[in-house]
Amino acid sequence: MRAYEEQIGNAMTSTTTRQADGVTEPFEIEVNEIISHYPISKRSASLPLLHLWQNEFGSIDDSGVEWIAAKLDLTPVNILELVTFYPWFRREAGGKTIIRVCRTLACAMAGSYEVKDKFCEAVGLDPHVEHHGYGSAPPTTADGKFSVEFVECLASCGSAPVALIGDDLVENISPADVSSIVEQYK
């Protein structure tokens, strides 16, 4: 366990501020609304609550895992095992805007590897730093504005190569366009 913790950074063990201390009343109202969508079993709300949490706090720390588990009458491991399973969830926050470039076949054929490198260069990241996942933050700029990572198929193969930038799908990206695309998100 020790080696694993060191491998993925200190976020697994402790953080100085607890995200759960930042839970507000409107946040809790939203939590209760989400739980009401699952009249048969509130455990079903764990995924949407994790989304809500990560959208609010940027990542999901131990206090978040414990808070959601308590809210749904679960043990923390029931929540942690979701955070560690799904690629979308993170234990460490990425940048304010996350650029997710599609890596899979149709996009790769259309040049997504080059496009991803261009995105790294455009925001000032080293394209050769590998990101191993496991909930760690993807490579993020020093000012915390951007992260760039590869993701698997975004289901837009007809307009390859594509990237999900924040919530927006950007299509038919040519390497030459990358810097002007990044400008729009600065």
Added chain:
Amino acid sequence: MVSLLPIPHPKERRIIFENISRPGFSPDIETYLAHGGYEELRKALQMKPSEIIDAVKAANLRGRGGAGFPCGTKWSFIKHDDGKPHYIVVNGDESEPGTFKDRYILHQDPHQLVEGLAIAAFATNTHLAYIYIRCEFPHAAKIVWDAIKEAKAKGFLGKNILGSGFDLDIYVHQGAGAYICGEETSLLESLEGKRPYPRIKPPYFPAVLGLYMKPTIVNNVETICHVKHILRLGAEAYAKMGTPGDGGTRTMCVSGDVVRPGFFEIPCGGVTLRELIFDVCGGLKPGRTLKAVIPGGSSAKVLRADEVYKIKSKGADGQMVEKDLPMLDVVMDASTLQSVGTMIGSGGVMVMDDSRDMVWALNNLNQFYAHESCGQCTPCREGSLWMSKVTTRILHKGGRSDDAKNLKSIADNIAGRTICAFGEACAWPTQSFLAKFPEEFQARVEEPAP
């Protein structure tokens, strides 16, 4: 945005994408109602539920998500009056590489899905349904939520729908970036808030022990949308558009090395690969020749351009005759693709021309499967990773002379030995690329290590 051709290609027949192709069509309910929206739901509520199921059966509607299971048969597994709650879960986790059709339905015509779902729920005596949408479609989730709220405000959802006494609530549930959740039992585990490991069948057939261990229908987005059109056109007319056993239209998503990639709604069996690539999609890029096609999403076995298949069919005199079928003459329907050893799957057609390196392409897919294996079953968890490692080392000239054999052995030991079909899905690309393009793998492993 890939958009539809302004004027449908003569091979197309737009039913699912009819609204979307109307100039100025928007996803709000008023626009939908102006084009006959929710009329089929009104009609359905006057029918007997069993009549709706019979119509879906007679329409020969097969699932559009990948497995191609007959939809009416799936629905008839649900016993109407068994006293148990039933659920419907719409699979909008569209993640199969090469597939991009549900994306457009969800973003541009959400009410079509809501109406189809309400009809499906009425037919199967279901009062609670979820639409599972992958979280990489954040706008779609919002658009579908808004559509549900609009439909509820107009009395098409909620309590006592249109005075029929039938109740239905629908909620959107977002995934979190895992391909495995497109597998129906994994999707149910995910929806239950558990780690989404697929369930073993038997006993966990969704129609018997599905969501919350109750009878559940899991259908693809496009499949559910077709239901409305079966009622609108009549089962017989709908079935006639397709081939016997594969009725209606199917959205073919074409990507890769064609001049005009995109999605095209075509009657089932309505085009050959030649027509699809060279006519509908405008052919290959200048100076290129066709090398390979993956016909039904990345998991479908690859077809090589110069292959000629031997197809057995019944001749005029009733005797079985064997015919030669060149690869480009393969008709894009479920049974023809099955007879040439692959599948129509989710309709994702990936085209590769002679500039493509098959080792590189397979390695790309192997990396995908290695990343997406859920890790529950050892053959898949370990095997997908090893296949990825071996193709990577072949690609980077570190391949060993027996690596083609190694790869085949790994793939052969995954397929059929796992809880869910991901095992086959990750083994089939390796098995088929090796079988169809052995010379490319052999040439690479004979190169000396750097």
